[in-house]
Amino acid sequence: xxxxxxxxxxxxxxxxxxxxxxxxxxxxxxxxxxxxxxxxxxxxxxxxxxxxxxxxxxxxxxxxxxxxxxxxxxxxxxxxxxxxxxxxxxxxxxxxxxxxxxxxxxxxxxxxxxxxxxxxxxxxxxxxxxxxxxxxxxxxxxxxxxxxxxxxxxxxxxxxxxxxxxxxxxxxxxxxxxxxxxxxxxxxxxxxxxxxxxxxxxxxxxxxxxxxxxxxxxxxxxxxxxxxxxxxxxxxxxxxxxxxxxxxxxxxxxxxxxxxxxxxxxxxxxxxxxxxxxxxxxxxxxxxxxxxxxxxxxxxxxxxxxxxxxxxxxxxxxxxxxxxxxxxxxxxxxxxxxxxxxxxxxxxxxxxxxxxxxxxxxxxxxxxxxxxxxxxxxxxxxxxxxxxxxxxxxxxxxxxxxxxxxxxxxxxxxxxxxxxxxxxx
Ligand code: KE4
Numbered sequence: 001x002x003x004x005x006x007x008x009x010x011x012x013x014x015x016x017x018x019x020x021x022x023x024x025x026x027x028x029x030x031x032x033x034x035x036x037x038x039x040x041x042x043x044x045x046x047x048x049x050x051x052x053x054x055x056x057x058x059x060x061x062x063x064x065x066x067x068x069x070x071x072x073x074x075x076x077x078x079x080x081x082x083x084x085x086x087x088x089x090x091x092x093x094x095x096x097x098x099x100x101x102x103x104x105x106x107x108x109x110x111x112x113x114x115x116x117x118x119x120x121x122x123x124x125x126x127x128x129x130x131x132x133x134x135x136x137x138x139x140x141x142x143x144x145x146x147x148x149x150x151x152x153x154x155x156x157x158x159x160x161x162x163x164x165x166x167x168x169x170x171x172x173x174x175x176x177x178x179x180x181x182x183x184x185x186x187x188x189x190x191x192x193x194x195x196x197x198x199x200x201x202x203x204x205x206x207x208x209x210x211x212x213x214x215x216x217x218x219x220x221x222x223x224x225x226x227x228x229x230x231x232x233x234x235x236x237x238x239x240x241x242x243x244x245x246x247x248x249x250x251x252x253x254x255x256x257x258x259x260x261x262x263x264x265x266x267x268x269x270x271x272x273x274x275x276x277x278x279x280x281x282x283x284x285x286x287x288x289x290x291x292x293x294x295x296x297x298x299x300x301x302x303x304x305x306x307x308x309x310x311x312x313x314x315x316x317x318x319x320x321x322x323x324x325x326x327x328x329x330x331x332x333x334x335x336x337x338x339x340x341x342x343x344x345x346x347x348x349x350x351x352x353x354x355x356x357x358x359x360x361x362x363x364x365x366x367x368x369x370x371x372x373x374x375x376x377x378x379x380x381x382x383x384x385x386x387x388x389x390x391x392x393x394x395x396x397x398x399x400x401x402x403x404x405x406x407x408x409x410x411x412x413x414x415x416x417x418x419x420x421x422x423x424x425x
Contacts, residue, residue, distance in 0.1 A: 003048050028396065029394045039067060053390050068405075081302075084298055108278070113274060119149060122202070122260050125276070135148060135176055135198070136202070143239075148168075153209075199232070203223070205220070205238065211356045234259045235262065236251055239263060241351075247315065260278030260282060263275040271301070331355065344377075357381075358373050389417070
């Protein structure tokens with residue numbers, strides 16, 4: 001029997017759904033999740049020793065490619081000095097100073113162990129700072145699984161049709177207001193009605209959790225101005241876009257500056273690191289000096305921070321992001337052309353090293369447009385490519401990711417597989 005099938009059957013006995021994160025279960029594409037045992041560069045190997053080109057890259061962290069020798073080396077070195085102290089280390093200071101230097105809107109930053117912790121904490125600080133309760137998010141955006149944010153959420157919540165999760169008390173969800181992404185008029189109306197009650201607005205400045213959606217400049221500029229005018233904290237959730245779409249993230253790309261930023265994924269280099277930061281005036285609300293409590297046993301973990309620091313060092317190499325954007329653009333341009341030649345309704349686009357593929361005639365700019373894409377075609381395409389050793393995200397509502405280890409040969413192999421896949425359905 002196929003090892004993946006065997007492991008998946010067995011995993012479902014002791015792990016809910018057989019996975020430790022829902023999107024991994026292949027629920028929306030069907031079939032059996034692939035169990036991987038190792039990876040190197042752009043490649044993955046499953047438990048049957050089948051090789052794949054990886055376009056998930058752990059949902060963003062593996063921007064250098066898997067098992068980068070310098071990252072592995074520093075992890076091995078630091079681990080020899082113990083794995084955790086629960087006390088301050090110089091390395092955390094270096095990480096904080098690096099983040100502050102690379103993301104100038106961040107004057108102070110605190111490390112945590114996941115993107116969820118980062119967004120949950122940022123919202124609490126914003127509520128403490130403004131003494132207001134309401135928060136605003138956008139339908140289809142995903143910011144991790146903190147109660148207040150599992151309202152009309154994206155990613156796995158959208159994939160499995162539960163954008164507003166069970167188990168979130170009404171009294172929590174009632175303070176979360178949701179708006180349509182890229183709808184400037186709806187923004188204006190809400191701020192006119194309730195601007196004085198809103199603590200913060202949190203958004204993905206490039207959305208990767210309802211597939212890839214690019215913000216309209218007017219939407220971002222209006223949001224920035226309304227938050228300033230009403231004393232609302234503007235939080236850019238750059239857990240996915242941070243250090244990926246540009247060295248300084250989406251805020252550098254669009255030149256719109258938030259009051260707070262959340263980070264994750266790339267800053268851990270594959271180990272658990274998240275971060276939230278922003279203006280010192282806001283961050284000074286945090287314990288131990290301020291009244292807003294937030295804490296974490298493994299926050300700033302020395303081994304995870306070492307992996308993140310080495311990753312941040314290497315992505316500062318000259319032209320790193322230019323090259324990443326170029327090779328990702330070669331992928332999306334090639335896929336779009338092949339689909340067109342085969343008469344398929346398909347388009348793809350990228351922002352830096354993250355990309356979206358859409359089985360629709362044009363790239364969507366809103367949640368409603370995303371929902372019109374053809375999920376059955378995605379499902380067929382996904383499996384036809386998987387059979388040929390190309391591993392895309394098992395959901396029509398996820399962005400894909402390219403690493404610096406991907407070569408033009410990898411792209412060509414992917415395009416050759418797409419020729420076969422698009423011809424087959
Ligand atoms: P984590 O708690 O999963 O580290 O981060 C939550 C999060 C916050 N903000 C954004 C913009 C995110 O994309 C995420 C997590 N991304 C998903 C992928 N769509 C993680 C994959 C998963 O849930 O298994």
